[in-house]
Amino acid sequence: MESKLTLAIQKSGRLSEGSIEMLKLCGIKVSNGTNHLKAVAEGFPLEVLLLRDDDIPQYVADGVADIGILGMNEVLEKKKPISVVKQLGFSKCRLSVAVPKDVTYTGREFLNGKRIATSYPEILKDFLADNNIDAEIHCISGSVEITPGIGLADAIFEIVSSGGTLLSNGLTEVDIIMRSEAVLVANSNLSQDKINLINKLIFRIESVQRAKSNKYILLNAPENRLTDIVNLIPGMKSPTILPLAMEGWCSLHSVISEVDFWNVIDKLKDAGAEGILVVPIEKMVI
Ligand code: ATP
Numbered sequence: 001m002e003s004k005l006t007l008a009i010q011k012s013g014r015l016s017e018g019s020i021e022m023l024k025l026c027g028i029k030v031s032n033g034t035n036h037l038k039a040v041a042e043g044f045p046l047e048v049l050l051l052r053d054d055d056i057p058q059y060v061a062d063g064v065a066d067i068g069i070l071g072m073n074e075v076l077e078k079k080k081p082i083s084v085v086k087q088l089g090f091s092k093c094r095l096s097v098a099v100p101k102d103v104t105y106t107g108r109e110f111l112n113g114k115r116i117a118t119s120y121p122e123i124l125k126d127f128l129a130d131n132n133i134d135a136e137i138h139c140i141s142g143s144v145e146i147t148p149g150i151g152l153a154d155a156i157f158e159i160v161s162s163g164g165t166l167l168s169n170g171l172t173e174v175d176i177i178m179r180s181e182a183v184l185v186a187n188s189n190l191s192q193d194k195i196n197l198i199n200k201l202i203f204r205i206e207s208v209q210r211a212k213s214n215k216y217i218l219l220n221a222p223e224n225r226l227t228d229i230v231n232l233i234p235g236m237k238s239p240t241i242l243p244l245a246m247e248g249w250c251s252l253h254s255v256i257s258e259v260d261f262w263n264v265i266d267k268l269k270d271a272g273a274e275g276i277l278v279v280p281i282e283k284m285v286i
């Protein structure tokens with residue numbers, strides 16, 4: 001029987017859209033009746049389970065799902081024996097300490113003897129132990145940000161992305177403890193068939209990630225300045241050079257990282273490049 005992977009993703013929340021979008025870019029269409037626990041995927045031997053993100057580590061550890069997509073923060077909080085096999089680059093956030101804005105945070109020792117509210121008690125416990133801090137952990141599952149205002153805590157340890165929620169509760173972020181992003185996790189005891197399928201999936205993910213950070217560049221160059229222009233484009237081994245109908249000019253095509261592009265654009269123009277086009281790449285397979 002041909003093997004198939006079972007993938008657990010978040011049913012609805014801050015990871016859902018990114019997960020579905022990433023699969024789509026990998027050529028995998030998830031038709032989700034989001035009211036259901038299961039969804040069908042086209043374009044890859046995959047069955048999709050739609051779950052609460054908190055439950056994904058357990059499902060993957062138990063082998064009910066072979067792989068899952070969730071935030072690194074949940075992986076660290078749940079401490080299940082699962083493997084992180086790929087960083088996915090979306091749903092980025094940070095876990096930070098925040099205190100009321102009129103309080104002076106003197107450094108981590110400030111937290112000694114304080115009451116800290118969090119929905120990440122395990123990560124907080126590890127952090128306090130690593131820093132030799134003795135504090136009281138108040139484990140709260142939602143609206144952690146309101147606890148200092150109502151006198152329940154002196155500080156909070158929580159996820160921050162834009163900081164808007166902190167601000168509206170009169171809090172300031174004073175210490176970033178860890179950064180998180182979505183990751184692909186896998187059960188640690190899979191058959192070779194399933195491992196092969198995961199590697200195929202990772203190959204697709206990497207092609208998409210590579211394409212995202214690179215651009216296809218086309219420009220017109222006077223033939224007598226060609227060497228200068230080629231030398232300006234970093235990492236370009238062998239650009240495609242095509243003659244133009246206009247005598248003495250050619251067209252040059254290559255792939256360049258977006259960061260490099262912004263660094264060399266002015267120099268390219270000074271070197272005589274014209275008609276510069278930068279276009280997105282959908283997939284980049286190497
Ligand atoms: P569920 O109902 O599935 O349990 P949830 O309320 O626990 O959902 P979400 O708020 O949807 O979870 O967040 C899911 C994950 O998205 C977080 O664990 C974290 O990795 C990431 N994330 C990114 N930005 C934020 C943010 N601003 N606030 C909370 N989580 C964020």
Ligand code: ZN
Nearest residue numbers: 052053054055
């Ligand atoms: Zn959750």
